[in-house]
Structure formats: C-alpha cells, structure tokens
Amino acid sequence: MKFLFVHQNFPAQFLHIVRCLARIGQHEIVFITEPNDNIIAGVRKVPYNPLPATSAEVHWTIRELDEAVRRGERVAAAARNLRELGFNPDIIIGHHGWGELLALQDVWPSIPMLGYYEFFYHTEHSDVGFDAEFPTPVDDFPRIRAKNAVNLLALAGPSRGQTPTKWQLSTYPAWAQKSITLLPEGVDLDVCKPDSTARCAPFKIGHWEIASDQRLITYVARDLEPYRGFHILLRALPRILLERRDVRVVMVGGNGVSYGTPPPEGNWRDRIVAELGERLDLSRVLFPGRIPYATYIRLLQRSDAHVYLTYPFVASWSLREALASGCAVIGSDTPPVMEFIRHEHTGLLTPFFDVDRLADTILTVLDDHLLSTRLRTQAREWAEANLSMPDYLAAYLELIAGLIGDRAEGLVSPQKTRPPFDDPRQSHKSKKVTGRHTVAFNDISLSQSRLRSARRR
Helix, strand or coil, X not given: CEEEEECCCCCHHHHHHHHHHXXXXXXXXXXXXXXXXXXXXXXXXXXXCCCCCCCCCCCHHHHHHHHHHHHHHHHHHHHHHHHHCCCCCCEEEEEHHHCCCCCHHHHCCCCCEEEECCCCCCCCCXXXXXXXXXXXXXXXXXXXXXXXXXXXXXXXXXXEEEECCHHHHHCCCHHHHCCEEECCCCECCCCCCCCXXXXXXXXXXXXXXXXXXXXXXXXXXXXXCHHHCHHHHHHHHHHHHHHCCCEEEEEEEECCCCCCCCCCCCCHHHHHHHHHXXXXXXXXXXXXXXXCHHHHHHHHHHCCEEEECCCCCCCCHHXXXXXXXXXXXXXXXXXXHHCCCCECCCEEEECCCCHHHXXXXXXXXXXXXXXXXXHHHHHHHHHHHHCEHHHHHHHHHHHHHHHHHXXXXXXXXCCCCCCCCCCHHHHCCCCCCCCCCEEECCCCEEECCCCCCCCCC
16 A cells, blocks of 8 residues: 655654554555654655745735645655655555645545544633733734634545544534544553552752652643643742652753743742742752653653643643553643543642642642552553553554555554553542653653654644
8 A cells, every 4th residue: 555644844744653554564655854864764754845934924814825736846855756656555644733634635636534533723712811920912822723723624634534532523613524534542551551660769850860759740731831740839839848858850841832921030930939039949859851762661661740730732742641651640621631641540639739738738649558559550541441552553554544545455464452442530529662762742852763753733
C-alpha cells in the first residue's frame, strides 16, 4: 500500500503509526513536511519551504486562516509533483489544524483522507474565560472564533476524522462529531513503567542530587504557564515546604508560552516567583527547563507525588506517561483530566483553583504510604488496560482499513485486544530512548535519537 502523511513538523502525532507501517516493510510511506533533521527508516520525506510571515495587511483576526490557506497551497504543489512522478496514495493522513490538507482533495479527488481533529475553539465553557485571574478580552473573541475556520473547511470536505479523547470530541458541534472517530492514543508501556529501583540511589537532575530518603514532588509542562496550572502549584508550595522539610520539588518546562497569552513583561515563572517572595524556599525547588526523555521517565519513576493541572484544554501526553509510569497523580478536576483519573482510584482530583486543597492533597499523598501505593498500582493497571500501544496501533490500522476498503487486505491483524475505553468520569463521585537531540512533544521536550523538534500542535 501507499501512504501519504502530512504535517509541517515531521513526525508529530504520527510517529507511532508511521514507525509501525515502516516496520511492516511492505508499504511505501511518503511524508510531506517542512524541512527538519528528523529521520525514520523506511519513510521518504518530501519537504516544502516554510511560509513567509503573514502580511500586516491581513486582518488580525484571520491571519491564522491566511497562513493555513497558503500552507495548503504549498502542500498541494508538492503533492502534484508526487503525482507527476507516479506516486498516488491509497490514503492521506494528516492534521487539520495547519491547513495542509485543504487542497489535497483537488489533487487526488477519489483518495480517502483521515484528518486529526485536535480542538474546536469556544469563547465560553472551555479554556477561554476559565481563569478569571487572566481574562481574555472580549475584543479577542472574533479571533478565537476565526481559529475554527480551518476546522470548518475540513469538516465541509470529504475527509474522515480522528481525535484521541472523548472530551476533545465533545468540543466539536454535534453534527461534526458524526464524522470523527474516537481513537485513544497509546503509550509505550515498556518504556513508561514503574521501576522500584528508582528510589534505591540518589537521583541526579541538573545540578541537584535528591537523596533516596527525600520526598519528591514533580510537575511537567511544555512551558511553565497558567494553562497548565503552574501558578496554582507554585502558590501551594510555601505551605508544603514549611510542613515537610524533606520535600524537594522539580518543575520541568520552558519559560515560553505554548497556550494563552504571555504576561505583560518577562515570563510566568519569574512573575509568580516574585509574587511569593521569601515565602517560597527556592533552594528546594528546581526549574531544570526542558530535559532529555530518559531523564524525564526516570523523574516520573522517582516521583512521590506528581501534579497535573490544566484548564479545559487538550490533555498532555505527560499525563498518560505519568499514569503508565505508576505515579501517584494529583490532578485538577477539569474534564480533560477526569477522563483519565478516577478520584481515589487512578489518582486524586482537586478543584483547579483551590490552592489549599491542592496542598492538603499533596501532603496526604506524601504522608499516607498505603494510599500512595494503591494509587500507583491502580494507575499502572488502568494504563495497561487503556493505553496499550499495540492495541492503539491495531485500532488505527482497523480505522485505515475501513476507509480504503478492498485495498487494505492484510493490513489489519485478525486479533484486536483493545477493550472499550474506560472513562473514569462514569464512576467519579466528586467534582530506552537516548540521544542528544531534543524533541518537543505535547508538553515536554523529549530526547530521542534523530527525532528533533517534533512539536505537537
């Protein structure tokens, strides 16, 4: 079979399915992308030139649409060159958010297309307006609504869609959900797994060495910013550090802005640290920036309490990896998190804005060994039941086979073990990878050989 993948930052969300198809060794795989150094054996990259900046003459509310349409034109030009060279795919797979798929139906009108739908933007009941401390100006609402233009153009086209969580699917209009398949993403459970030896020796990260008898609180985000609750956790730390002298805190992430808006000046980390002043013992809080993937996994394995907070927005890969690694997770009671964490079963949930409740919950996890052990065990069990990479890939291949029909013979294994996705909300009662290159995934920079800057949208 012939596969065409499209994403401006190869390999992006398609890393695992592309690797799977390449390892089969019977398929021709072409990937249209902007130039980068990332390489996957058996995959032919077809680059298109990066876009120039959008003209200042384009109205500010639709500059993202302008960029998407221009990007779609460049991808279509690359696709026409492929067609002239004799390459005609059996299926096209890409991400709708960047606009790259918009014109491909004109190049190959009869070829099925599977697009990744990540998020449908709203001006209420979602991320916008969630945090009153950092309000979105009403004047910005037209731009936010206009961000859905590419989504809507894609939904009006012939493609089929996929999305990884029920909550992400629910952000789309009811009429649109009918054309989007829920395809929960998997995790490499052989890499993201508990390791009892992680506490047997001092853990080194950056210039720090954390002793085996010290308690470690961990937090991971692509960038340290309000969207991922950085300000909430930082405000909870003074009390925790005062009550537990044996606690150390590692907060992984950059100082940029991945979501939302930047502060008036500087970065969010410096702003919140300055707000807390001497109440925060910075000698016991480490900000290592972005770290290698192997170090990140070891950090999760060593963690005594892992905090994951988010606005109602796309859940990070790090949440899945923390559960798979057997972390005792304290999460915000926001819908994206509640799809993964069942309170007092796979983790503990706290109200996003309740700093005192967050501090209480973290201290409870640190103090109650039996509770912590049970949460770790059940988190891993849930991950094994719901985040299996082989099951995810089997479901992915089955979805592809359903779209391409007779040409898919032999593509899907007759065995499919994935159970129905276990949604913890239904029972919730209360509200060995090494290398020198850096790969930025959903919310952490990962280190993976020859895969650099595969940043997720």
